[in-house]
Amino acid sequence: MAEIVSIEAALAEIEDGSKVMIGGFMAIGTPENLIDAMVEREIKDLTVIANDTGIPEQGIGKLIANKQIKKMIATHIGLNPETGRQMNEGELEVELIPQGTLVEQIRAAGAGLGGFLTPTGIGTVVEEGKEKIEVDGEEYLLELPMGAEIALVKAWKADKKGNLVYRKSARNFNPPMAMAADLVIVEAEEIVEVGEIDPDQVMTPAAFVDLIIGGEE
């Protein structure tokens, strides 16, 4: 079950060179306070797994602008020109993965699976170096699970045990990432007492959550 901690205590768990997955989609549902604190502490040489790199002044864009990322694993970087510039100058390594594959790799890591078979990427550069498996006459790529040391998740509400509720399209990559890291740190807008969230409305069960920050609002 989860522990409520200060942002400083949560950040102490992230070191230079850590592999971190960060929730959000074009800076919607991104834990901005955790990112601001990482910028302030200048934690560097990070490997970051996320859908995208936000826009220059928002979301993961702030870590890009401050050159804290060594390797970026994402599905789309087109809306942050600085990411493309750093990639072309050789300052940043970027690995691009189809969105449905990336999220399922993350989910597979959290769900204890050894991988999955997807038709996405067949006949494209995505299939290079991957095993192909035929099932009922259809060809699939074997994609492997992708976990991380740390997941940074943004929730709307958390109870003190760590049950989470997300709001609108801010949910996106947050629930699968909450399953897939050794240490799951949640930034919640509001922290409520145990019992205040209807068990039927819980989107991420407390079993996945380690640390919670926030609740100031």
Add this chain to the structure above:
Amino acid sequence: MDKQQKREIITKRIAQELADGDIVNLGIGMPTMVGDYVPEEIDITLQSENGFLGLGPAPEEGKEDKDLGNAGGQPVTIKPGGSFFDSATSFAIIRGGHVDVTVLGALQVDEKGNLANWMIPGKLVPGMGGAMDLVVGAQQVIVASEHTIKGNPKILKECDLPLTAKEEVNLIVTEMGVIEVTDKGLVLKEINPEFTVAEVQEATEAELTISDQLKEMKVE
């Protein structure tokens, strides 16, 4: 014909392909315009790959919600009957064949239905985002594209840019006409009366078969 007129013709014509009840994913950019031209009596549901069904128009100024955006991060609304879900569920909907139609742009498309729309090596590498999954998973894949780029054909015998997906495109709609991808290659089904068949073929690298029921491409 200027760029805006071309885009209007293309997206108005694609809107006619949508049927009542369809679940549709529209790519960012020109494909998004298709949503503006769907006839009122046709009820479609737009899927937004970042995690919801029932994508609605942009909110009034001042009514933006920080937790609600489209796949480009722009503020949008959700319609009654819509639903939110996480990205894994979103791509179960997409890859699992539950999206009826997807409309995407193209850098290149070829006579086998191969599509390239996610990178130009050494120049532009935005990434594939959800496009590879959408093209593989959707029941019908419609390409919305200007017929040529800087006077050069985009509809080719064979794409030479990195592919988004292999042999998945069903229909190509340009300002010149409507082209179906078939086992026997590309069939020109409709033509914009502003052009001759010879002009359309001239602007297309792949060989077009002219449908024996060639129709006029009509948009209001």
